[in-house]
Amino acid sequence: MTIPSLALGSGTKTVQYTAPQDPLQPSTLLFYLNGRKALLTQPPPDLTLLQYIRSIGLTGSKLGCGEGGCGACTVLVSSYDLATQAIRHIPVNACLSPLASVQGKHVITIEALGTSANPHPVQERIAQMHGSQCGFCTPGIVMSMYALLRTNPRPTEEEIEEAFDGNLCRCTGYRPILDAAKTFSVEKTGVCCKSGKGADNGGKGCCMDEGSRAQDPHMEEAKYQRGGGGCCKDTSASGGAPELIPSKVQKIDSSFQYQPYDPSRELIFPPALILLAKEGGHGCTWYHPHSLLDAMRLRKLHPTARIIAGNTEVGVEMRAKRSREEISIYLSADAIPGLGKIDVDESQGLVSFGGNLTLDRFSHHLFTTVVNWPAYEREHYMVLHEALKYFAGRQIRSVATLAGNLATASPISDLSPVWMALDAHVELGWLDITIHKKWVPIRDFFLGYRKTLLNPAQELILSFRIRQKSRKGEYVRTYKVSRRKDDDIALVNAAVSLKMDEKTGTISSSYVAYGGMAPVPLKAEAMSDVCVGRTVDEVSKELAIFLDDFSGINLGTPGGMPSYRLVLAVSLYHRLLAQCLSSHLSYFPEHSSVRIPHDLTQGLEARVSRGAQSYDSSGAEKEDAHGEAVAHLAAMKQTCGEAEYLDDQTPPIE
Ligand SMILES: Cc1cc2nc3c(=O)[nH]c(=O)nc-3n(C[C@H](O)[C@H](O)[C@H](O)COP(=O)(O)OP(=O)(O)OC[C@H]3O[C@@H](n4cnc5c(N)ncnc54)[C@H](O)[C@@H]3O)c2cc1C
Ligand code: FES
Ligand code: FES
Structure with missing residues (x-):
């Protein structure tokens, strides 16, 4: 296999995997894993992140469903966002994430948090408060909570419950997991603790206000980036760790004193990766265009190549068919900002959303933008937000994209009926001698089962367009019926x-x-x-x-x-x-x-769920454990990813 001559722009990762006899340099993949640099030569392009971490002995992350449904494989992926110069932390399903997609990123697995001898506060509280039984889901549960704390160290109870919408547990009934997680919760008053004023009351807004947080739900709060700005919750003038409001959640075992949570002790984002993001860096194992023009050139040059974005459809399909893509072109709005851009055309009253905007970013934008609009103008934004509320789990929404959803043309897509009701248009682009673009009404887009107007061999989905604000007398609503409310398809x-x-x-x-x-x-x-x-x-x-x-x-x-x-x-x-x-x-x-x-x-x-456990301890003998809430012996090993299951002893090779 030879590398085609292709005049691509700087930054675009164009190096393909090459056969060993190929005289060209093999490609390398550079990322950080649990704070340590990992440099891999020619990793197979179809290797998932989960297969890789488990194959090197990090078996704390589990393979449950293998298709993004259970969250047992959840890991944290941190990256540096060039546009905002901030660090993003997202929980992802490692079973669906191609290893190649972590180029230039920092992957944190359960093993990096703590050990049973020295656990992280999340691990300790879930173990001691009976949040694990068989323990198979537990590393994923811990990582989802950890991911939330990395972006939002002072979550509300609602935010905590939302953070688990991509995790399934068959044993515990969730109540003890939520009890433990809610020990990290605070109540948000909307009033700044320094000025005493909420943003809507003449104050500058407090770190606790939604609106004053980063526009992206996964952006690390500035306070917790080293050298970042201050927070009014700081207890010290120098910006030390914030004092957390003690939990209202009743502990069953009142003798258990959990260690406080101090966000400043978390693993930092490797400064070398910030440099890498700024300077371009090493070749990737698949095509990773860094400009729209390059993406189009690659599309033209490789008509049979598969476009990959969040990989939440393609990953499941590949696994089901036990097949692999020869050539992949990875599109991400991080590398091609135009694919994640939101543009408002005030004169026409239109708004367009970049095709590969991730669903979580999209949803967050919709919700935060309408805050000051009159209710009758919000219909278009709120109906899209509503459609995403029960769309998969957080790990999926963190990476899945608008274009991936439309191109898949699933008859049960949660977004397609909404786009149609809104009379949305999709912009398709292709290259011959020059770049061509056209707008197509989504109402005409679907031709048959998984067949659309998109010519996948030539065209890319560039953006989506709707009328931004509804007028008085206009209403748009959506509803999804599924077997369960959260994390299920319609x-x-x-x-x-x-x-x-x-x-x-x-x-x-x-x-x-x-x-x-x-x-x-x-x-x-x-x-x-x-x-x-x-x-x-x-x-x-x-x-x-x-x-x-x-x-x-x-x-x-x-x-x-x-x-x-x-x-x-x-x-x-x-x-x-x-x-x-x-x-x-x-x-x-x-x-x-x-x-x-x-x-x-x-x-x-x-x-927000509430639960309590009551039992009769009147007949308890002093010398045994009857009537006492004692964490089981394996709990701490389970929350720290140290518990070994049969699966972990011989990592599966597929
Ligand atoms: C556990 C789980 C739960 C799910 N729940 C829901 C749900 O509740 N509701 C729902 O509607 N869907 C659901 N899905 C489906 C899926 O998450 C969405 O369809 C998602 O939006 C796909 O986006 P992606 O970026 O991951 O696409 P990918 O898997 O990366 O790609 C999907 C297709 O889109 C093409 N593509 C991607 N970007 C472009 C582009 N710019 N131009 C041209 N083609 C492109 C790819 O070539 C591929 O054919 C679920 C999936 C999983 C695994
Ligand atoms: S193993 Fe179930 S989501 Fe990854
Ligand atoms: S599946 Fe959650 S503890 Fe067993």
Whole structure:
């Protein structure tokens, strides 16, 4: 295999793996693993991060499902973001992360946190507070909590629960895990502890306010980067460790005194990697373009190469098919800022989102941007945010991208119906002599099962575009039905957009899109049309069942269960319509005397969970453990990744 002559820009990693007899220099991969430099020569391009770390004896990270669903393999990946000059920490599923994707990054595994003799506070508290039983999920649980603390050392209880949405535990029932994790929690008052003023009350804003945190949810707080700025929670003038508000969570065993958590004692991000990020650095094991032009050139030169972004689809597919890609072109917004850029065209009222923006960054942007907008302008942003709320787990959302989701063309994508309801457009780009770009309505994008207008041999997805703000009388809603609320794919999902005339209360346009009802995300024509031209009052009175759109659904429909899906589809429509009407009637009560029942308009929100364990200790003998909450002997080894399972003794070779 020879390296093609290709005039690519500086920084682009163009070195391919070469056969041993190839006279060209072999490629190298440079990253840091648990604080130590790792330089690998010609690692196989299809090796996952998990296979690699386990093969070198770091067996604390477990192989559970192998497809991003259980979180047992969670590790922390830190990188330096050139644009913001800040360090990002993301929890990732090592089972899906290509080893090559950690070029220039710092990987932290469970082994780096602490040992059973000297555990990290997360490891200690989860062990001592009975958060592990068989212990197989435990390293992943510890790493998810650790990842949260690295970006947010003062999380709320809600933030802690969210941090575990990509982890499954079969034994504990989660309550003891959450109890232990919530010992790190604080209550956020929104009032600056120094000035006594919240940001909306004339204060400058406090480190505890959401809005004053970095725009990226994974950015390390400036305070915790060495030499960073101060925090009003500091107890010392020199910016020492913040005093944590003691937990309100009851410990079962009150004799257990846990060590305090001091973020300044965490492993630092290797300064050498900051230099590497700034200067370009070593060749990578696969194509890693650092400019859009280079990405397009590579696309043209290698029409059969697979584009890889978050690898959350491709990784699962490769594993299922036991296949590998000969040539991969890795697209990341870190290397090609244009693919993660958010542009607002004020004159047209449009906003575009870079194609390979990760879902977590996208969601965070949506949520933080609308804070000062009037409620009626937020519909477009909030419906996208809603679609991402129950989209996979955090480890997946940290790396998965918008383009990857659309290109996959899954009939149950959570985003596709929303894009369709919003009449979003996708920008495709390709290269012949010059660069060409075109905008395609996503409503026309899907041609058949996993077939789209994208020509994968030539084109790249560059960005997505929507009208930024909704107007009065416009409503867009989405809902997903799955077997469980968090971290599950949809059975059926839907999005509805409605436009109502402010004066007459007449519905002037409507679009209803479903996922899970056909091989492609589908516009429900009859449902879309039925309301148009009618008044809010009429429609409110006739929330009826419309089944025509799905007469074609049968046992052969992907996923089966046609009658169940039909029922879900109809009820979803009613629910979303009711939400839109109810919102409208709150602005224009004169449009109908019908009052939509509250139950129909409320979403199912997961509340912060509470649990307690009680047992009779009256008959306990002093000399034995009856009636006492004693952590089991293996707990600390499990939280520190030292417990050995059969799987760990002979690392699997696939
Ligand atoms: C555990 C788990 C849970 C999941 N849960 C959900 C869920 O709840 N809802 C849901 O909708 N999906 C879910 N998914 C699916 C998946 O996460 C998404 O589809 C994701 O957005 C894919 O993005 P990616 O960047 O990882 O794509 P990749 O796997 O990297 O790529 C997917 C496809 O997109 C192509 N591609 C990527 N970028 C470009 C580009 N710029 N131009 C052209 N082609 C491109 C690739 O070539 C490939 O064919 C889940 C997946 C897993 C593993
Ligand atoms: S092993 Fe289950 S998510 Fe990686
Ligand atoms: S799976 Fe969580 S302790 Fe067994």
